Amino acid sequence: MAIRDDLVASAVQFLQDPSVASSSVENRISFLRSKNLTQEEIDPPAPLRRDWRDWFIMATVVGGVSYGIYSLGKRYVMPLVAPPTPEKLEQDKKSIEEQFERSFALVEQLAKDTEELKSAEKERTERLDKAIGDLESVMSDLKSANRRREDDAQRVRDEIQALKDAIPKALSNQKEMAEKRLREINGELTSLKTLVSQRMTANTTSSPSTTVNPLRTPATPTPPATTMPAATGNTLGSSSTSAGESAAAGSSSTPTTEAPKATPARTTGLTNGKPAGKASIPAWQMALSNQNDDASGSKDNQAASSS
Structure with missing residues (x-):
């Protein structure tokens, strides 16, 4: 019986459906038989x-x-497996000998280059050693110079610091000395002013009633005795000179008196710049005291004669 291709094609299309393909083989065969397919049409095709x-x-x-x-x-x-032939062996031998010759030539060239490099390296090492030695010497010199410079700088700093510390002290001492000298000069000027005023007062009171005695040398009027403070030679010398000038200026106001003069002993004591060893009454003060005594005696005599 011939195979019906149209029924077989429709059966194949139906069996390719997913719901039918998941069913068992017996169900699919029974379904194909129900469709009036013969066993020949149901069996798979022969190879x-x-x-x-x-x-x-x-x-x-x-x-x-x-x-x-x-x-x-x-x-x-x-x-790789078969043994080499004699020609191949000879060829390999020649190639190996050529490679050995090239290797020996390269070794000799390397030996020469190595010797040259050794000599060059030796010379360079010597130059480097020499340069390093020079550098070390220069560094040592620089270090020593730097150390000396640091020492000098430290010494200068110490000296400057000492000067900084000493200058204020010196200025303070100088200021104290100047103030002390100014106080001494001020005291001397005050005493001289007092002496000059006393002398002018004494001269004013004694000039109307005083008579000149030609047989007696007029006494030199001197200021009253005062104690002078000790000072340095230059300061006292200048003070004495100022006192002398002031006294001379005061005495020039009266025609019958003379300016007081410093005795050589006082001038020497003042110009030497050394303080007196023991306080004593100066000679000009003694002369002034004598003059005052003489003036008072003459006043008494005049009063007695007038009475």
């Missing part, structure tokens, strides 16, 4: 029969693959 062309193609492919494997083995595997 195709091979003809001579299939065998020829298979033989050609197998022969090509075999020839390729043989060529590869002969070209790459046989040289």
Whole structure:
């Protein structure tokens, strides 16, 4: 019986449905039988029969693959497995000898280059040692010079610091000395002013009633005795000179008196710049006291004669 292709095609399409494909084989066969399909149409198709062309193609492919494997083995595997021929050995020997000759030449060249490098390295090492020695000497000189400079700078700083510390003290001492001298000069000027005023007062009171005695030398009027403060030679010398000038100015106001003069002993004591060892009444003060006594005696005599 011939196979009905249209029924087989519809049955194949129906069996490809997912719901039908998940059912068992017996259900699918029973379903196909219910569709009036014969057993021949239900059974799977028989395998195709091979003809001579299939065998020829298979033989050609197998022969090509075999020839390729043989060529590869002969070209790459046989040289590794088969023993070398004498010609090949001779050729390898020559190539090895040439390589040895080149290697020996390279070794000799390397030896020469090594010797040259050794000599150059030795010279460079000597130059470097010399340069390092010079550098060390220069560094030592620089260090010593730097150390000396630091010492000098430290000494200068110490001296400057000492000067900074000494200058205020010296200025303070100088200021104190100047103030002391000014106080002494001020005291001397005050005493001289007092003496001059007393002398002028005494001269004013005694000039109307005093008569000149030609047989007696007029006494030199001197200021009253006052104690002078001790000072340095220059300060006292200048003070004495100022006192003398002031006294001279005061005495020039009266025609009958003379300016007081410093005795040589006082001048010497003042110009030497040394303080007196023991306080004593100066000679000019003694003369002034004598003059005052004489003036008072003459006043008494005049009063007695007038009475």
